Amino acid sequence: MPDDIYEIVSLAARYWFLLLMFIIAWRSYRWYVKDRKKFKRRVRLLPDAGYIGELVVVQGDDILKKGTCLPVNREGVLGYLRSNDVCVPAGGIANRHMWYTFDDTDGLRVEPMRGRMIIADGEELIGRRMRAYLAHGSTLTVGQAKMRLRMFSGFEYAGETGAQRRPLDDDETTLPEELADAPHSDPVRRMHEIAAWQTMMEDEENEEREFYPPEMDDTDEEDEYPPPADEPGPNAYELQDGSQVFYPPVDDGKDEAAIYAEEDEAEKAKRALWDRLFRGGKNR
Amino acid sequence: MSRSSRFRRSLQSRPDRKLVSAIMLFFFSAFLLIAFKGELHWQGFTLAAVVPALIYIATMWLPRFFPADKLLLSVANFLCALGVLVLYSTDLVKGTNYGMQQAVYYGAGILVMLVCILLVRYIRYWRVFIYIIAVCALGLIALPLVFGTEVYGATNWIIVSGISLQPSEVVKLALLLVLSYYMSRRRFWPWLIFAVICMGVLMFQRDLGTALIYYATALFLYYASTGNLWITGAGILGGAASAVYGYYQFAHVKRRIAVWLNPWMDFENTGYQIAQMLMAIASGGLFGVGLGLGFPTIIPVYHTDAIFAVICEQFGIIFGVLILIMYAILILRGAFIARNARRSFHGLLAMGVTVMLALQTFVIIGGVLKLIPLTGVTMPFVSYGGTSLVSCMGLIGLLQGVASVNQDDLTYDYEVSHSRVDGESLPFASLDE
Numbered sequence: 001m002p003d004d005i006y007e008i009v010s011l012a013a014r015y016w017f018l019l020l021m022f023i024i025a026w027r028s029y030r031w032y033v034k035d036r037k038k039f040k041r042r043v044r045l046l047p048d049a050g051y052i053g054e055l056v057v058v059q060g061d062d063i064l065k066k067g068t069c070l071p072v073n074r075e076g077v078l079g080y081l082r083s084n085d086v087c088v089p090a091g092g093i094a095n096r097h098m099w100y101t102f103d104d105t106d107g108l109r110v111e112p113m114r115g116r117m118i119i120a121d122g123e124e125l126i127g128r129r130m131r132a133y134l135a136h137g138s139t140l141t142v143g144q145a146k147m148r149l150r151m152f153s154g155f156e157y158a159g160e161t162g163a164q165r166r167p168l169d170d171d172e173t174t175l176p177e178e179l180a181d182a183p184h185s186d187p188v189r190r191m192h193e194i195a196a197w198q199t200m201m202e203d204e205e206n207e208e209r210e211f212y213p214p215e216m217d218d219t220d221e222e223d224e225y226p227p228p229a230d231e232p233g234p235n236a237y238e239l240q241d242g243s244q245v246f247y248p249p250v251d252d253g254k255d256e257a258a259i260y261a262e263e264d265e266a267e268k269a270k271r272a273l274w275d276r277l278f279r280g281g282k283n284r
Numbered sequence: 285m286s287r288s289s290r291f292r293r294s295l296q297s298r299p300d301r302k303l304v305s306a307i308m309l310f311f312f313s314a315f316l317l318i319a320f321k322g323e324l325h326w327q328g329f330t331l332a333a334v335v336p337a338l339i340y341i342a343t344m345w346l347p348r349f350f351p352a353d354k355l356l357l358s359v360a361n362f363l364c365a366l367g368v369l370v371l372y373s374t375d376l377v378k379g380t381n382y383g384m385q386q387a388v389y390y391g392a393g394i395l396v397m398l399v400c401i402l403l404v405r406y407i408r409y410w411r412v413f414i415y416i417i418a419v420c421a422l423g424l425i426a427l428p429l430v431f432g433t434e435v436y437g438a439t440n441w442i443i444v445s446g447i448s449l450q451p452s453e454v455v456k457l458a459l460l461l462v463l464s465y466y467m468s469r470r471r472f473w474p475w476l477i478f479a480v481i482c483m484g485v486l487m488f489q490r491d492l493g494t495a496l497i498y499y500a501t502a503l504f505l506y507y508a509s510t511g512n513l514w515i516t517g518a519g520i521l522g523g524a525a526s527a528v529y530g531y532y533q534f535a536h537v538k539r540r541i542a543v544w545l546n547p548w549m550d551f552e553n554t555g556y557q558i559a560q561m562l563m564a565i566a567s568g569g570l571f572g573v574g575l576g577l578g579f580p581t582i583i584p585v586y587h588t589d590a591i592f593a594v595i596c597e598q599f600g601i602i603f604g605v606l607i608l609i610m611y612a613i614l615i616l617r618g619a620f621i622a623r624n625a626r627r628s629f630h631g632l633l634a635m636g637v638t639v640m641l642a643l644q645t646f647v648i649i650g651g652v653l654k655l656i657p658l659t660g661v662t663m664p665f666v667s668y669g670g671t672s673l674v675s676c677m678g679l680i681g682l683l684q685g686v687a688s689v690n691q692d693d694l695t696y697d698y699e700v701s702h703s704r705v706d707g708e709s710l711p712f713a714s715l716d717e
Binding site: 006036 | 300302303305306310313317320321324355358359362406410415463468469510511512564569571572574575576577599602603606607609610613616617620624626627628629671693694708
């Protein structure tokens with residue numbers, strides 16, 4: 001094409017290119033905005049999105065109360081600091097204590113940090129090269145906190161090590177009659193089973209029944225809590241229906257307690273200052 | 285239903301088809317136009333067929349094999365193809381062969397992107413890989429110290445059997461992987477040592493623009509992973525202090541600042557490039573001088589640093605603004621992917637890629653527009669340079685891998701919480717539809 005004709009064509013074509021560019025930019029923008037809205041709508045339908053389960057504290061201390069639920073995402077760090085993915089503010093826990101990741105087939109893989117110790121299903125793990133897999137119902141002891149992993153619906157089948165998948169027996173649940181013959185994978189039946197399992201978790205007496213397979217129920221002898229019912233301590237309190245409730249023993253030695261409290265306060269203040277200054281605790 | 289109405293309906297329901305068809309039409313018509321300039325250019329006809337085909341393969345065909353973010357792919361491929369187009373249009377004036385070479389690099393970039401997607405998708409435990417990657421990256425970035433060739437004052441090139449490579453571009457990928465791996469595990473020293481060695485080597489090679497991008501990316505990722513304002517603020521102050529120190533210590537930094545402040549002061553020598561870039565943008569006006577016309581090759585290093593000025597001259601300032609919007613969409617999409625990642629490693633990786641691309645775009649386009657002093661980094665996806673293009677496609681591959689894993693996770697969540705309850709199948713096959 002001769003240069004003068006090419007020039008005319010090219011000058012005309014620049015409007016065509018600009019129009020196409022407008023279309024491209026506009027369509028990209030619309031796509032981006034619509035997709036974001038659609039994504040938000042979908043995520044709203046999934047309240048547990050991003051979390052695979054929670055760690056239920058079965059034995060804690062003054063700060064970390066028993067029964068607290070700590071949501072667990074797919075991968076992260078567990079430790080004392082608030083900047084961690086799972087913050088466990090109990091004694092004996094390092095700032096960054098353990099790394100974990102969720103594996104679709106094996107369950108929640110846990111690895112302690114260098115020089116840290118955790119107990120996963122009774123197995124002691126020390127140091128970075130050790131690892132274990134937790135499944136639905138596995139216990140995890142980190143410092144003074146003892147927790148049990150509860151995986152959300154759909155994830156409870158992950159993991160064949162640790163606490164093996166074991167559907168509840170019919171006599172352990174309060175299944176409606178129409179669900180008695182339903183397979184264990186039935187969602188409604190599963191929902192009932194999980195609800196029953198939660199009730200058992202909260203119920204002290206039921207914990208004494210062998211709910212978990214005996215080889216998995218490896219609670220330490222020293223850690224046994226509450227104390228056996230046949231030796232009611234001074235803190236046993238009898239309810240109207242005859243059942244007993246136990247409270248942790250109260251130390252009456254006030255001087256000693258005051259000293260501990262002061263030390264705790266000083267330690268806590270120091271830690272808070274350190275967090276705020278260097279660990280990003282304040283800005284979390 | 286008639287065939288045309290069926291076609292219209294299929295476009296309405298598929299934003300990916302709408303966008304990709306517009307992009308393919310753009311490049312087909314543009315290369316066809318250039319092919320008719322002067323005598324017939326068979327290379328132009330070839331590119332008119334090959335570039336839209338590459339775009340189709342990368343945006344529509346590859347996502348059939350795994351869930352992918354087609355918007356991100358479309359925008360990135362559009363920018364790559366734009367680079368090929370602009371370089372080819374200047375080839376006809378100057379007699380170089382940058383356009384065809386860039387097209388080959390673009391094809392190679394698609395392969396590298398595929399490899400990166402697969403890496404992020406299928407590698408679950410990165411520890412061993414990270415060790416290998418870190419050692420290789422340190423070796424690679426130190427290579428120019430031994431076999432380096434000096435280009436525009438920086439000794440950051442190595443030439444292997446006629447092919448020139450810029451190791452700092454490849455090490456970008458390694459830097460992001462190492463930073464996000466150790467930051468996701470809340471370990472401080474390994475990534476810091478790695479980043480400091482990389483930046484020290486870059487400073488030694490006087491590749492200050494890349495060192496700046498490495499530094500800012502590391503700092504931003506640190507803030508993203510810990511939320512610690514104190515150390516991040518100290519890092520920003522340290523960066524500013526070292527910039528001031530560099531200003532007083534190095535003569536060429538001082539000269540660049542002076543040229544930036546007033547390029548007309550020494551128009552014939554040091555200010556020549558900036559002045560030519562500004563004149564090119566001004567001569568383009570709102571609508572440009574036309575594809576293949578104008579005098580873009582007068583600008584020194586028009587094919588790498590100043591390519592945005594060439595685009596503005598040929599297509600106009602409005603087009604330039606729309607290109608910036610495309611970059612903005614790319615960056616917003618990257619941030620969206622990073623925010624929705626389920627694993628902190630993936631989140632940090634996606635955020636790092638996004639920040640790196642954003643910084644690089646800002647540094648070079650700001651430099652061309654005389655907003656900030658010009659530093660020699662490439663314009664992502666568009667500038668001439670095989671290593672740069674391939675590494676940018678690698679970055680997009682990492683981002684795409686994270687997006688793909690996100691999509692899998694979301695689908696899984698949806699499956700376990702909804703489809704079992706009411707027995708319906710998934711209402712969506714992929715995020716993009």
